[in-house]
Amino acid sequence: MKASNPADEDDRLKTLILPIGDSVGRDILEIIAANIQAHLDMPAEILPDVPLPPHAFDLKRNQINALTLLKDLRERNFPPKARILAVTSTDLFIPIFTFVFGEAQLEEPFAVISLCRIRRNTDGSPAALSVFYERSAKIAVHEVAHTFNMNHCQDPDCLMKYMPDLDAIDGQELIFCPYCSRDLKSRIESG
Amino acid sequence: MTIKNNIHVLVVDDELSVRVSLQGWLKKFGCEVDVAEDGPTALMMTEEHLYDLMLLDIKMPGMSGVDVLKKVKEDSPGTIVVMITAHGSVESAVESMKIGASDYLMKPFDPPQLSLLLEKTSQQRRLLVENRLLREKFETRTGFHNLIGSSEAMNKVFRMIRDVAESDSSVLLRGETGTGKELVAKAIHALSGRSFEPFVAINCGAFTENLLESELFGYEKGAFTGAQGPRKGRLEMANGGTLFLDEVAEISSKMQVDLLRVLQEKQFHRLGAPNPIPIDFRLISATHTNLEERMEKGTFRKDFYYRVNVISIEIPPLRERREDIPLLAECFLDRYARETAKRFSGISKDAMRLLMEYDWPGNVRELENVMERAVVLAKKAHIRPENLPFSDRSGQRPLSDSSLQTIIRDHIGGVLEKSEWNLSRAADILGINRATLYRKLRKYHIARPVDKVESL
Numbered sequence: 001m002k003a004s005n006p007a008d009e010d011d012r013l014k015t016l017i018l019p020i021g022d023s024v025g026r027d028i029l030e031i032i033a034a035n036i037q038a039h040l041d042m043p044a045e046i047l048p049d050v051p052l053p054p055h056a057f058d059l060k061r062n063q064i065n066a067l068t069l070l071k072d073l074r075e076r077n078f079p080p081k082a083r084i085l086a087v088t089s090t091d092l093f094i095p096i097f098t099f100v101f102g103e104a105q106l107e108e109p110f111a112v113i114s115l116c117r118i119r120r121n122t123d124g125s126p127a128a129l130s131v132f133y134e135r136s137a138k139i140a141v142h143e144v145a146h147t148f149n150m151n152h153c154q155d156p157d158c159l160m161k162y163m164p165d166l167d168a169i170d171g172q173e174l175i176f177c178p179y180c181s182r183d184l185k186s187r188i189e190s191g
Numbered sequence: 192m193t194i195k196n197n198i199h200v201l202v203v204d205d206e207l208s209v210r211v212s213l214q215g216w217l218k219k220f221g222c223e224v225d226v227a228e229d230g231p232t233a234l235m236m237t238e239e240h241l242y243d244l245m246l247l248d249i250k251m252p253g254m255s256g257v258d259v260l261k262k263v264k265e266d267s268p269g270t271i272v273v274m275i276t277a278h279g280s281v282e283s284a285v286e287s288m289k290i291g292a293s294d295y296l297m298k299p300f301d302p303p304q305l306s307l308l309l310e311k312t313s314q315q316r317r318l319l320v321e322n323r324l325l326r327e328k329f330e331t332r333t334g335f336h337n338l339i340g341s342s343e344a345m346n347k348v349f350r351m352i353r354d355v356a357e358s359d360s361s362v363l364l365r366g367e368t369g370t371g372k373e374l375v376a377k378a379i380h381a382l383s384g385r386s387f388e389p390f391v392a393i394n395c396g397a398f399t400e401n402l403l404e405s406e407l408f409g410y411e412k413g414a415f416t417g418a419q420g421p422r423k424g425r426l427e428m429a430n431g432g433t434l435f436l437d438e439v440a441e442i443s444s445k446m447q448v449d450l451l452r453v454l455q456e457k458q459f460h461r462l463g464a465p466n467p468i469p470i471d472f473r474l475i476s477a478t479h480t481n482l483e484e485r486m487e488k489g490t491f492r493k494d495f496y497y498r499v500n501v502i503s504i505e506i507p508p509l510r511e512r513r514e515d516i517p518l519l520a521e522c523f524l525d526r527y528a529r530e531t532a533k534r535f536s537g538i539s540k541d542a543m544r545l546l547m548e549y550d551w552p553g554n555v556r557e558l559e560n561v562m563e564r565a566v567v568l569a570k571k572a573h574i575r576p577e578n579l580p581f582s583d584r585s586g587q588r589p590l591s592d593s594s595l596q597t598i599i600r601d602h603i604g605g606v607l608e609k610s611e612w613n614l615s616r617a618a619d620i621l622g623i624n625r626a627t628l629y630r631k632l633r634k635y636h637i638a639r640p641v642d643k644v645e646s647l
Contacts, residue, residue, distance in 0.1 A: 067211060093299070094215075095208040095211075096212050096216075096298055097212070097216075098299045098302075106218050151220065151221050152219050152221070162306055164302045164306055165303060
């Protein structure tokens with residue numbers, strides 16, 4: 001599948017936010033873009049949505065296989081320096097895990113996040129809109145940072161720490177520790 | 192700060208998607224991750240590398256995860272193995288735990304389970320390192336001032352060292368080459384009241400008579416051609432401390448007299464110096480030869496013998512304390528692994544058997560050299576038989592209790608049999624002339640079997 005979205009010819013460093021399917025609201029995409037711009041100090045643009053590649057959807061699990069979706073992104077045309085953040089409302093998994101909030105492979109410019117599990121609280125009640133926005137921003141910034149080869153961080157107050165559940169996400173501020181902040185800045189500057 | 196936990200993980204699963212997802216996920220935790228698609232490949236990789244953690248699928252075509260686990264636990268007991276199991280194979284997972292798996296995960300599992308497991312592995316790894324350090328401490332306790340051994344023979348030596356250290360009596364150390372005579376001398380010095388003063392060693396066999404004289408006594412400017420300035424000798428350097436004369440049997444008779452005088456008068460003259468210098472040192476000598484025989488032959492003076500041999504300590508050869516070989520071998524493995532920054536999980540059973548069976552004519556020094564060589568040559572995480580220099584010859588050789596004379600007699604007898612008692616041919620094969628062969632036949636009482644005498 002080639003060039004199903006308008007490939008940007010310029011080679012500036014930026015994040016392109018790609019909605020998967022038409023169920024991702026414009027408001028949340030704009031919030032994610034604004035947070036990427038603010039916290040990663042790089043432009044973020046929202047691309048037109050694309051349909052979910054059918055082979056990425058696992059009918060048995062009723063989830064999207066994140067690895068298949070990332071593989072699909074690799075086959076599309078994007079500007080060379082761009083980071084691509086796919087956003088879906090459907091639940092995500094990688095084969096060995098029951099679910100993931102987001103996935104990015106190191107040394108690749110692609111990441112994907114799911115809004116499915118962050119719309120609700122641990123007890124199943126709907127999350128307040130502000131909480132949902134915050135969670136989306138945290139996961140998005142965290143995954144895009146992985147595309148700059150950032151590992152998880154051992155600082156319990158850093159956004160790059162591993163956040164396995166909603167409590168961990170909610171307990172984390174949208175800030176990096178000084179080491180990750182400096183490291184990430186130099187990685188972004190060098191493209 | 193980015194996690195750099197240095198955990199080396201091996202993921203073994205026949206499903207590509209599982210290998211890829213686990214590899215990607217673990218890398219973000221700073222792990223070094225290798226993957227294997229089946230049991231045999233995994234075992235090959237465990238021979239090459241020492242893994243901290245192995246995530247092992249139970250159900251794989253061909254070799255099962257349980258079989259892989261058995262082998263890994265045998266060869267790399269330090270590797271933490273966690274089984275990955277599907278719903279249907281919980282029984283196998285429980286069986287694996289009995290064999291030595293640390294845990295099992297039912298797939299698909301929640302991400303926090305794996306992160307907890309990593310944390311546990313990290314802690315366990317820290318404990319293993321701590322354990323190794325404690326073991327090293329223990330090993331130094333099972334040793335004694337760098338002398339290693341827990342055998343009764345060595346304990347006897349350690350007791351002797353403690354007993355003689357406090358006195359100022361001369362000590363004669365007897366033992367084959369490589370048994371650690373200098374280490375014993377150093378231990379005596381370290382435990383003595385002279386431990387803060389110098390320990391000065393000299394190998395008497397390494398110098399000609401004249402050189403040994405100037406080396407021991409020192410000289411004044413112009414004492415002999417080439418003496419361009421005054422120089423302190425070893426005696427002077429050892430003042431207040433301990434002088435260790437290695438290979439004392441090699442000292443010439445004249446020098447024995449000179450040293451005897453120093454020991455009696457507690458003073459000496461530098462070569463070419465008119466005035467004596469008072470001296471106080473403790474003498475420890477060592478030899479691998481039979482001094483009593485030398486005395487009988489007249490090459491070693493009786494008076495000097497009694498002066499150096501106030502207390503005698505016999506250091507046993509390694510073949511007489513084989514139970515110390517594993518401890519020594521592991522100790523040298525640790526030492527050289529650290530020096531070469533290689534990681535080893537140990538010595539394989541087969542290699543250890545070879546080490547235990549070998550006769551070690553060069554004693555501990557030879558064992559140390561063999562282990563150093565093995566560490567350099569080893570490409571796998573274990574020291575294996577092929578890393579040992581004698582693997583191809585003495586591996587299965589039964590231990591010989593024969594004396595050297597018996598071996599020589601048997602060898603000459605065998606060559607004579609092979610050459611049908613043709614003495615010229617046998618002498619050629621043995622690399623000696625006919626006259627020497629005749630002498631050896633007489634010396635070792637080798638006679639031709641009666642039925643063949645006619646043709647001699």
